[in-house]
Amino acid sequence: MLLNRDDWYETSRDLDWTFSYVDPNEVFPASWSGAGDVPADAWQDWEEPFRVSYRDYVRIQREKEGGVKAVGNALSRAGVFEKLDPAHLASAHLHLGGTCMVEQMAITMQSRFCRFAPTPKWRNLGVFGMLDETRHAQLDLRFAHELLKVDPRFDWTLKAFHTNEWGIRAVKAFFDDIMLNADCVEAALAVSLTVEHGFTNMQFVALAADAMAAGDINWSNLLSSIQTDEARHAQQGFPTLAVLMEHDPERAQQAIDVAFWRSTRLFQTLTGPAMDYYTPLEQRKMSFKEFMLEWIVNHHERILEDYGLKKPWYWDDFLRSLETAHHSMHLGMWWYRPTLFFKPNAGVSPAEREWLREKYPTWERDFGYIWDQIIANVQAGDVPATLPETLPVLCNVTHLPIGGACAPHELAEHKSEYKGKVYRFDSHISKWCFDVDPERYADHPTVVDRFLAGDIQPMDLPGALAWMGITPDVMGDDVYDYAWAREYVNA
């Protein structure tokens, strides 16, 4: 009789042996494993929630792959892409440019788990994680490659991370740090738990639901298929958290509080505008705030609490930022549209504005007057007055514009001095992230720091656009050519 997996599983993953001619600390240096002060035998309690065997993995992944391919083939024959709303396309451009190479970086992170994780059970799972992330990067590239012939912006799936575009640099600043530069334990807390168990659901499940409603079945299917891998390999984080809660809970709490805020800021930039402005009004499922409450507050945070973690100390400010921050980011991104590699929708036609007011009671007070001024200028035929003439100022932690984390009336200066230099932040929370670990951020100049250092020549906006790699064929502009502004009568 065939053994069932439960009978042989524990033996199959027990791949450790006793080192006889080399010091274990040399095989698993703490700088890579991140084991820190956790005693070596504590890792024996590490027990994966989601079991995986190689035989099942291959069979299941093959089936997933067949499903994605079948949907893709059927839809490219049906010419579905050509029928999509152009505003929705910005979500796909932004997603692929902003995350394809993060998937590629995740391969390196998972392979670090394979080699250096402090228990053989985790090293074993890292193998599957590594194969998963290889799949994600390749799926994105294949998807984008097929669309290149109809839309050159899909080239940025591969290209974006090889440019200095400011938003991409913000994404890179975070993932360089937590994926490429982090030891296994820190990566588990910041990536497996915070990003993969928490925030990627916003993009890969919730936004995928919007994309499905918008008729982008192929992309939506790709996203949720990728997330079926994420949901599984994110589970590597929980047994690691359990060990840390036993032996070094302060470290777990701080690492997660930092990663949670940095993720919040990035997804307010990536998912917020995509849900509340780029998704056509009729197809919006819920608002970004409502999805955040579902996926981050009720879903993600509840599980962390079950392990004994406290909510981040800035929880009330986090909730408050859900009302404002992504609206400010969206307004800034639209204003700086020549610095984008996609065409953003302003998303403030009279009907869309009605929806925003209903979903966000303070939207009109916080941002309405700014859009009114923009609308008046468009109606007066003065589009140049709706375009930037200088750079914003960027946060030294998130690399995102200062002002993008709150409403205008909440905007205040946040700064720290470190080794004789002044660093500026988009919020008191980003300032706290810096203050608890300044070395992590101090040597990473923002685009504005580079500009001031004279790295960007000529020192003007065209010079900055050239430095960022923005070319005329992809440069952003209002996707509907301001038709939404002309819908206002006597504005």
Place this chain on the structure above:
Amino acid sequence: MTIIELESDAALDVDHVGPVIRAGRLAECVIDAVAADNPDRDVVVVDRDDYVRIHTRGRCRLTRESLERALGEAFQLEALEIEMPSFKGRLRTRTDEFLWYLTTSDGEA
């Protein structure tokens, strides 16, 4: 035990746990199987068109036996992953049973 279909925008109880399945036949069968496997609990279903939350409070069992009965064919629980982009709760997977749970819920007992 009842199956309660929540309005799409209804607030979820934070202590509800269980799988999130892509809309389709498998999701329907998982609802029936979860109902059979958790006779002492209400099954809360939140249908968001593209994905479906199938949750019970504090603790949610899904057995191969119930799912196979609902599907009317053999099914390995590992393959649930193909249609499961997310799930809520701590998880324990065995050949014949997946279990989602919280250790700090009053609905856990």
Place this chain on the structure above:
Amino acid sequence: MALFPVTGRYIGDHIPHLVAADTDDTMDELAAMVARHSVGKKVPVPPGGPVYDVYIGGRRIDPGVTLGALGLSPMAWVDVVPRGAEAP
């Protein structure tokens, strides 16, 4: 005379801007440079016309004072409000 960049925030705009000022600029000149990126673009022209006050660290600075006389560090945060409006 030397280039002196500041973080210029016009009250009501949602972001401050990088403003390439000069140490010889008076507060009136600096205010106009900051306002240029916001007034009539993202906030309405103030009823009293394009005349402004500069606040630094919550203190109103005399309109004739030059930027270089203030001993600030580069990228200092500068608030600009319509003349006579309340302190930010």
